[in-house]
Each structure stands twice: as structure tokens, then as C-alpha cells.
Amino acid sequence: MASINVNELQKSDLPWIIEYDESKCIQCGKCTAACSFNAISPCVEFRKSNSINSPDRKFEKVLVIKQNISLDNYCRGCGMCSNVCPNGAIKAVRNKDDKYSVAYRAQKADSFKKGGRSNLNTEGRTLDKIKIGRISQMTDPSLDAQRHTFELRTPFGRVLKADKLNFDTCGEVLYETTSLPPVSWIYPIIFGDMSIGAVSWRMWEAVAIATAYLNEVMGIPVRMCTGEGGIPTKLLKSRYAKYMILQIASGHFGWNRILKAMPDMTEDPAGIIIKIGQGAKPGDGGLLQASKVARYVQEIRGVPKADLLSPPTHQGLYSIEESVQKMFLSMNAAFNFKVPVAVKVAASVTSVSVYNNLLRDPYNIVGGFFLDGLAAGTGAAHEISLNHTGHPITSKLRDCYLTAVKQGRQGEIPLFAGGGLGQTGSFAADAFKLICLGANGVFTGSMLLETAGCVGSDTGKCNACNTGLCPAGIAAQNDNLVKRLDVDKVAQNIVNYILATDIELKKLMAPIGCSSLPIGRSDALITVDKHISNRLDIQYAC
Amino acid sequence: MCRIGAVKSKKRMHPSIALKLMQSQQEGHDDSGFAFVMQDLGGIFENYKELPLLSMAATVEGTRLAEDILREIGFSRVMQWSPEINNQKGLKIEAMPNYIFEVLQYPRSFKHATKQEKEELLIDTAIKIRKTLEEAKAGYIYSFWPDVLTLKEIGSPKDIGIYFNLWEGNADLTAGIITAQCRQNTNYDIVRYAAHPFFLEGYTGLANGENTFFEKNRDYQQKLYKGYIGFESDSQCLLYTLHYIRKILKWPLKYFKHTITPLSYDEITTRKDREILLRIKASLANLEINGPNTFLAVTPEKELLCVCDSKKLRPVVIGKNKDTVIMTSEVAGLNDIMPERDADIYPNERETIIVKDDLTIERWLQ
Numbered sequence: 001m002a003s004i005n006v007n008e009l010q011k012s013d014l015p016w017i018i019e020y021d022e023s024k025c026i027q028c029g030k031c032t033a034a035c036s037f038n039a040i041s042p043c044v045e046f047r048k049s050n051s052i053n054s055p056d057r058k059f060e061k062v063l064v065i066k067q068n069i070s071l072d073n074y075c076r077g078c079g080m081c082s083n084v085c086p087n088g089a090i091k092a093v094r095n096k097d098d099k100y101s102v103a104y105r106a107q108k109a110d111s112f113k114k115g116g117r118s119n120l121n122t123e124g125r126t127l128d129k130i131k132i133g134r135i136s137q138m139t140d141p142s143l144d145a146q147r148h149t150f151e152l153r154t155p156f157g158r159v160l161k162a163d164k165l166n167f168d169t170c171g172e173v174l175y176e177t178t179s180l181p182p183v184s185w186i187y188p189i190i191f192g193d194m195s196i197g198a199v200s201w202r203m204w205e206a207v208a209i210a211t212a213y214l215n216e217v218m219g220i221p222v223r224m225c226t227g228e229g230g231i232p233t234k235l236l237k238s239r240y241a242k243y244m245i246l247q248i249a250s251g252h253f254g255w256n257r258i259l260k261a262m263p264d265m266t267e268d269p270a271g272i273i274i275k276i277g278q279g280a281k282p283g284d285g286g287l288l289q290a291s292k293v294a295r296y297v298q299e300i301r302g303v304p305k306a307d308l309l310s311p312p313t314h315q316g317l318y319s320i321e322e323s324v325q326k327m328f329l330s331m332n333a334a335f336n337f338k339v340p341v342a343v344k345v346a347a348s349v350t351s352v353s354v355y356n357n358l359l360r361d362p363y364n365i366v367g368g369f370f371l372d373g374l375a376a377g378t379g380a381a382h383e384i385s386l387n388h389t390g391h392p393i394t395s396k397l398r399d400c401y402l403t404a405v406k407q408g409r410q411g412e413i414p415l416f417a418g419g420g421l422g423q424t425g426s427f428a429a430d431a432f433k434l435i436c437l438g439a440n441g442v443f444t445g446s447m448l449l450e451t452a453g454c455v456g457s458d459t460g461k462c463n464a465c466n467t468g469l470c471p472a473g474i475a476a477q478n479d480n481l482v483k484r485l486d487v488d489k490v491a492q493n494i495v496n497y498i499l500a501t502d503i504e505l506k507k508l509m510a511p512i513g514c515s516s517l518p519i520g521r522s523d524a525l526i527t528v529d530k531h532i533s534n535r536l537d538i539q540y541a542c
Numbered sequence: 543m544c545r546i547g548a549v550k551s552k553k554r555m556h557p558s559i560a561l562k563l564m565q566s567q568q569e570g571h572d573d574s575g576f577a578f579v580m581q582d583l584g585g586i587f588e589n590y591k592e593l594p595l596l597s598m599a600a601t602v603e604g605t606r607l608a609e610d611i612l613r614e615i616g617f618s619r620v621m622q623w624s625p626e627i628n629n630q631k632g633l634k635i636e637a638m639p640n641y642i643f644e645v646l647q648y649p650r651s652f653k654h655a656t657k658q659e660k661e662e663l664l665i666d667t668a669i670k671i672r673k674t675l676e677e678a679k680a681g682y683i684y685s686f687w688p689d690v691l692t693l694k695e696i697g698s699p700k701d702i703g704i705y706f707n708l709w710e711g712n713a714d715l716t717a718g719i720i721t722a723q724c725r726q727n728t729n730y731d732i733v734r735y736a737a738h739p740f741f742l743e744g745y746t747g748l749a750n751g752e753n754t755f756f757e758k759n760r761d762y763q764q765k766l767y768k769g770y771i772g773f774e775s776d777s778q779c780l781l782y783t784l785h786y787i788r789k790i791l792k793w794p795l796k797y798f799k800h801t802i803t804p805l806s807y808d809e810i811t812t813r814k815d816r817e818i819l820l821r822i823k824a825s826l827a828n829l830e831i832n833g834p835n836t837f838l839a840v841t842p843e844k845e846l847l848c849v850c851d852s853k854k855l856r857p858v859v860i861g862k863n864k865d866t867v868i869m870t871s872e873v874a875g876l877n878d879i880m881p882e883r884d885a886d887i888y889p890n891e892r893e894t895i896i897v898k899d900d901l902t903i904e905r906w907l908q
């Protein structure tokens with residue numbers, strides 16, 4: 001009798017099961033070559049070749065593709081094997097009864113790490129339950145999205161109340177008497193902070209190319225945030241630096257090089273974002289696993305090949321007052337108070353207090369508040385943080401806006417919201433609704449990945465961004481995998497996506513009779529959910 | 543849509559001119575009300591220009607409550623005028639029991655008070671009376687300011703005219719500036735406070751429009767100044783912004799247009815004054831208006847003003863002869879009461895039209 005070892009990892013424990021049809025297979029080997037996770041291998045099966053009823057025992061060897069049963073090399077369901085198979089002989093099928101996460105912990109005594117986003121999806125999507133319900137008709141006619149002009153720009157930087165501008169009059173003309181905080185006017189979409197390292201250099205370059213193209217050719221002033229991992233020195237010294245928002249986080253990765261390059265910069269950057277927290281894994285620091293620390297990542301960041309951890313907090317900053325005085329002030333001073341300095345925090349129960357404190361800061365040196373919700377993605381995180389920590393973006397953004405309204409200070413520190421926008425395919429609608437709820441703009445990383453060909457999903461497909469083995473070459477650092485990504489094509493897709501989004505935003509602005517951004521126009525929104533109506537203070541409809 | 547009009551003349555006019563101006567535009571309104579503000583008063587008010595004039599409509603109880611407040615603060619009555627009521631049968635009007643137009647003397651302690659202190663007292667008193675009347679559901683206060691008289695009523699403008707005997711000219715009740723509206727209040731409840739023109743501390747405003755940024759404007763204005771209250775109509779926001787720019791910020795008048803319909807970023811960056819305009823665009827973003835609007839206003843300098851939304855989605859025309867200027871929604875109104883006149887002005891979306899006290903017309907391009 002064969003022995004069964006039930007305590008070993010079994011195929012039926014894995015999240016994806018490979019279905020392989022040997023009769024269609026021509027043994028070309030493409031699937032195994034395509035699988036970056038080494039989840040399938042060619043192997044030989046020893047089979048009885050004549051009839052089962054025949055008393056003779058004749059055997060043959062058959063070459064087949066087999067699924068590997070391993071905690072490390074297991075199928076992520078990415079679908080690359082079926083994509084390359086000329087005959088459709090292989091595919092991965094989701095295993096509803098998977099026990100992988102139990103087995104991983106039981107055998108490794110370690111917390112499970114992954115990339116992508118939370119796969120629990122217990123919250124449901126508030127934004128999908130909100131509609132744009134106030135349509136102008138008759139008395140205030142809808143505008144025409146094609147014919148009328150619209151302005152999609154928002155201030156980025158610390159905006160002072162009119163009576164604090166200290167204007168003086170000379171005859172019938174106003175003029176400035178004091179120097180005021182820097183404010184720029186940007187498109188309400190910021191390309192989110194994905195570092196070189198978290199994504200491949202090709203992916204990062206594609207986003208940078210798309211940013212430059214959108215600005216210089218299409219006249220759409222989007223900005224790109226570098227993420228915490230520095231920026232190529234050449235780019236920093238170029239005129240394109242003006243489209244880049246530099247990020248500094250608790251690991252300060254890349255800043256050595258930035259500081260050295262600063263004297264040679266020809267343009268000021270678009271802004272600085274001080275990253276305090278991240279929506280996907282609030283309270284957790286950054287994590288770049290050693291497998292992704294390629295040579296050029298080591299160079300840009302000035303680090304050896306090792307797991308790179310950014311601490312959960314900025315060392316040495318213990319209060320908002322202190323942060324404002326030390327870090328924000330020095331970042332402001334670094335560029336002569338000519339560049340907006342913003343902060344990025346994870347949406348949290350405490351976000352409103354943080355926002356309030358910054359609003360009241362007497363030095364007026366915080367020029368933007370980036371609020372990142374729990375549906376956000378990440379390059380790598382402990383699954384427990386991804387699935388169980390965080391705060392949905394919608395109500396928190398609304399709370400921040402309304403707390404400003406209560407003090408008559410809305411718009412003073414522009415609000416930008418992000419985290420899982422476009423998850424259900426409607427990025428423009430999500431952005432528009434958040435703007436109506438009080439955001440000046442939104443930021444996104446996952447939309448960029450989607451346009452680049454990410455095969456991951458919110459229901460457990462792929463999400464292997466932490467491994468360095470990204471089958472799409474997006475979050476990979478291995479040369480062969482990175483080559484899968486066509487830089488120009490990705491840049492083109494991103495540009496196209498923004499052009500489409502621009503049309504769609506206008507298609508939503510026109511019917512509510514707005515030719516400029518409807519920031520805080522929650523009267524345009526309705527919801528069919530009573531709780532959402534109460535919580536967000538928007539009209540209930542049924 | 544409502545129909546609005548503003549008339550400024552070197553000769554004193556009776557409010558019948560406003561009724562006539564509105565009558566030929568009646569297809570554009572719904573017969574739901576009529577309101578006017580008279581400024582630069584003549585007739586029986588001629589000699590009281592420096593003293594505050596209270597315009598109010600109230601129940602008997604409301605009248606008493608207001609009188610109590612005024613007495614308590616120390617105001618004393620100098621003169622009172624009541625319109626001659628013609629309560630004939632069948633008139634479409636929801637009249638109030640009392641209409642009070644009363645000139646008051648400042649409290650004795652204000653004998654040496656500055657203009658600013660007096661103005662402060664007037665706004666505080668007006669707010670107090672309004673609150674008290676609202677709580678008691680006992681009436682409405684429309685203006686409390688020197689040289690300003692306001693009447694608002696619900697009903698057919700024609701019948702309101704008959705009720706208050708306004709169709710016939712009368713040398714007792716005249717003014718150099720009259721602004722009026724016949725209204726069709728499609729968006730909100732038909733309440734007296736929602737009727738234009740609105741008045742606040744020397745500024746009068748009236749609009750034919752739908753301000754789709756009403757919520758933004760209101761949310762911001764509520765915290766800007768104690769006098770920014772009510773918000774029964776989305777057009778009040780325009781008046782409050784004008785007041786904020788001029789009286790609170792003390793900025794030149796031309797920046798009003800830059801606030802309510804700021805130029806696009808691309809246009810601003812080509813201009814010499816871009817630094818200022820971009821600051822205004824950011825700092826006063828919540829006072830931008832959107833949607834179709836024509837806004838007429840009167841300033842404390844006795845000037846008329848006219849501006850439109852940035853897409854010029856509502857009509858307005860300005861006509862002039864040697865001693866009168868009229869701004870109104872439709873040319874039909876002009877043809878009726880001023881058939882002989884100079885070439886009309888149809889302002890564009892980037893203009894501010896100013897009628898100076900001497901009736902010269904200036905057209906400022908934004």
C-alpha cells in the first residue's frame with residue numbers, strides 16, 4: 001500500500017492547479033520557458049503502453065509538463081504559459097480549496113509576503129455606489145463636452161486665504177508685498193509613487209516618457225512622483241525634472257545622489273513629497289526584497305544587494321510640530337522655498353487630526369496632503385498588513401475636506417486621494433467622484449500597471465510583485481523578464497489612457513454644468529446607499 | 543429664468559418704471575413675485591440720507607419684536623412711511639400684515655462714532671432682527687441702511703403693483719437708482735428672502751442665473767463674514783463675493799470679475815499681472831461661479847455694474863439716453879420704456895460694465 005504523507009505540501013493545497021492536455025502538446029517548451037516562477041517543469045512519465053487488460057507489461061516514457069509542488073516555486077495563475085502555448089494545451093485554474101497560506105506559515109515559521117493589493121475585498125466599493133445625479137437641464141443647461149472649453153487644473157502648493165496674501169493697491173492695480181508659498185497648477189492626476197526598484201527601470205522609464213509627452217506634446221500637465229528610490233541623475237539634471245515630484249521616505253533611498261546632483265539641476269522639480277505612510281500597509285515601512293535589488297538599483301540608491309527596509313517612521317520625528325519644523329522646513333529650504341512640499345499619509349482614523357494640524361501650521365509650508373486608501377497597491381508587503389490594516393479612502397478624504405470647510409479653510413492645503421482607483425474599470429469616474437467629495441486631484445500607480453500589461457487581480461491572480469519575477473516585466477529586475485516590457489508601447493498606452501480619461505472627465509463635467517474642476521461639489525452626487533449618504537453627507541436616492 | 547433690471551438716472555424715478563420694465567419681459571418669468579431696491583432716495587426720504595432706513599415686512603408680533611430690539615439698542619424713530627394699500631378683491635398676492643419703512647436715529651452713544659462703527663452697528667442689528675423674526679416666524683427684514691429702501695413680495699408683479707399702488711407715479715417715493723426682479727424661482731422654495739435684489743452693507747446684487755458652484759460658494763462664504771447668511775438663492779453668493787472683494791479685502795473692483803470667472807491658466811500666464819491673477823485664482827477658488835449667469839449690482843459709490851458668466855449663457859442688454867441708463871435681461875423692456883436711445887451694449891463674457899455716477903459707461907476687459 002502506498003504511503004500518504006498528509007503533512008507534506010500537496011498539489012491540492014496550491015492556489016492554482018495546472019490543467020494540461022497532453023494530446024494537444026507538441027513539446028515545444030514555450031510554457032516552461034515563459035513561466036518566471038518555475039512553477040511547471042518538463043518531466044518524463046513512465047506509463048504502461050499496451051492495453052490494461054493485456055497480461056504483458058509493456059512500458060513507454062512520455063514527456064509531459066508537470067506542476068511543481070513547492071512553497072517557493074508555485075503557480076500564481078499569471079497565465080503566461082497559456083498565452084504562449086500554440087495549441088492551448090495548458091492553463092492554470094483557480095483552486096477554491098487552496099491551503100497554501102496555512103502551509104506556508106506552518107512550514108516556514110514566517111509571515112507570508114506578497115505584492116499587489118489586498119485580496120480580501122470585504123469592504124465593497126463605496127465609489128461604485130455613488131452616481132453623478134445632478135444633471136443640469138433647462139434652466140442651467142448642460143455644457144457640451146466637445147464644444148465648450150474646460151479647464152482641468154488644480155493648484156498644488158500652499159494656498160493662502162485671500163486676506164493673508166498681503167496685496168497692496170497702487171491705483172486700480174494689486175501687487176504682491178511679501179513672498180508667498182510656491183503654488184503650481186497641475187492636472188488633477190498625479191502618477192503615483194512607484195520607485196525604481198519596486199518597478200523595473202523599463203516601467204519607470206515608460207511612465208517618465210509618458211509624463212514628458214503628455215506635458216510637452218499634449219499640453220496635459222500631469223506630474224510624476226519618483227517614489228522612494230531616487231531618480232536617474234541624468235533626468236534630474238535635465239529640463240524634464242520640472243515634471244517630477246521627488247519623494248523622500250524614511251529610508252531616504254536615493255537622496256545621496258539627489259543632493260550631489262542638485263547644484264547641476266537646470267530646473268526645479270515639480271514638488272517634494274514626504275512619505276509618512278502608505279495606504280496598502282499603513283504603519284509598515286517600505287520593503288524591497290533582495291531579489292529585486294539589481295545592480296543599477298544599488299547604484300541609484302547607494303546600497304548593497306540586501307533586503308531594503310524603510311523604517312515605519314521617520315527616525316527622529318515625534319510630533320507634527322517637529323516634523324513641520326525639521327523635515328518640511330529643510331525640504332522647503334533645499335529648493336529655496338520655490339517648490340511645493342507635500343506629505344503623503346495612509347488613510348487612517350487619525351488622518352483628520354494630522355490634516356488639521358498641518359492646516360494650522362503657522363509657517364504655511366505644507367503644500368499638499370496625499371491621502372492613500374487601503375485598496376492601494378504595493379511592491380511588497382506582509383500579507384497580514386495588506387489584508388487587515390488600513391482605511392478606505394472615500395470617507396477619510398471627505399472627513400478631511402469637511403474639517404477644512406468647518407474652519408473655512410478648504411483648498412488651503414490641496415487634497416489628493418489615491419488607492420485602488422479604477423479598480424472596477426472606471427478610473428475617470430472614481431477620480432471625478434473624489435473630486436466632487438473634496439479632492440483637488442488623485443494619484444494612481446495601479447492604473448499605470450494595468451496599462452502596462454499587469455496580469456494581477458484583486459482576487460489573488462499573480463500578485464507576485466515582491467518576488468522580482470513579474471511575468472510582465474513590470475515589477476521585475478531580472479534582465480530577461482524586464483525585456484518583456486516594451487517601453488515605447490507602455491508609454492503610448494499610458495498617454496492614450498490619460499487622453500481617454502481627459503475626455504471622460506469632461507463628459508462628466510459637462511452634464512453638471514461645470515467648466516472647471518468641481519472640487520467639493522458633492523451636490524452633484526447621489527447614492528443609493530443610506531449609510532453612505534449619511535456618512536458622506538450626499539443626497540440619498542432610491 | 544428670472545428677469546432683472548437696473549435703472550440709474552439723473553432724474554429721480556418712481557418704482558413704476560421697474561414694473562413697466564418688467565412687464566414686457568413677462569414671458570420670461572413665472573408671475574411668482576416682484577421685488578425692488580431703491581437707492582439714492584428722493585421724495586419724502588430726501589432729507590434723511592445719512593440716517594438708517596429699515597425695510598421690513600412683518601406680522602404684528604414681528605413688528606413689536608423688531609421695535610423692541612431697536613429701542614433696546616437705542617435707536618429712535620425719526621420718520622415712518624407706509625405704502626398706501628389697495629386691497630381690492632382677486633389680487634394674486636401673499637401680502638404681509640405690516641410693511642415698515644422707517645428712518646431711525648443712531649443711539650446717543652454713537653454721536654461721535656466713526657462710519658465703520660455705525661456700519662458695524664447696522665449689520666449687527668439687522669442680523670439680530672432677522673434671527674428674532676425667523677425664530678418667531680414673524681416676518682422679514684430686507685435692508686437696514688441709509689438711503690436704501692427694499693420691498694419684496696410673493697405674487698403676480700402686476701397685482702403687487704396694484705396692491706401697493708405702484709403703477710401710478712408719485713413724487714413722494716423716488717430714487718436715482720432702482721433695481722428690480724420678476725422672478726421664476728424654479729430651484730428653491732418660493733420664499734421672500736430668495737427674491738432678488740439682495741442687499742448687504744451698501745451693495746445690491748441681482749442675477750439671472752443658475753450658479754452651479756453654489757455649494758462651493760456657500761460652504762466658503764459661511765465662514766468668511768457674519769453678514770453672509772441666508773443663502774436662500776444661489777445668486778446671493780455673487781453679492782457676497784462682490785462685498786468681500788470690495789469691502790473686506792478692499793481690492794479694486796476689477797478683481798471681482800477675476801474672482802468669479804477667473805481666466806484659464808494658459809491665458810493668465812501670458813499676462814503681465816499673472817502672479818496676482820494666479821494667486822487670486824487659487825486663494826479664491828471657492829468663490830468662482832459656474833453655470834449661466836448675468837449679474838447686476840449697485841455699489842456704495844452709486845455705480846451700476848454688470849458681469850456675465852465665462853460662457854455668456856444668459857442675456858443682458860444695456861441702453862442709454864442722455865439722463866438714464868438701463869441694464870436689463872431683454873431688449874423688449876428697453877424698447878418699452880426707453881424707445882429713443884443710443885446704441886445698445888451687449889456685454890461679452892469677459893467684460894465688466896460700469897456705469898459711473900455721472901452715467902458714463904466704462905467697459906473693462908478682464
Ligand code: SF4
Nearest residue numbers: 035075076078079081
Ligand atoms: S500560470 Fe503563470 S505561474 Fe502558473 S504555470 Fe503558467 S506561467 Fe507559470
Ligand code: SF4
Nearest residue numbers: 454455456462465470
Ligand atoms: S504582473 Fe507583475 S506587476 Fe502585475 S501583479 Fe504580477 S508581478 Fe505584480
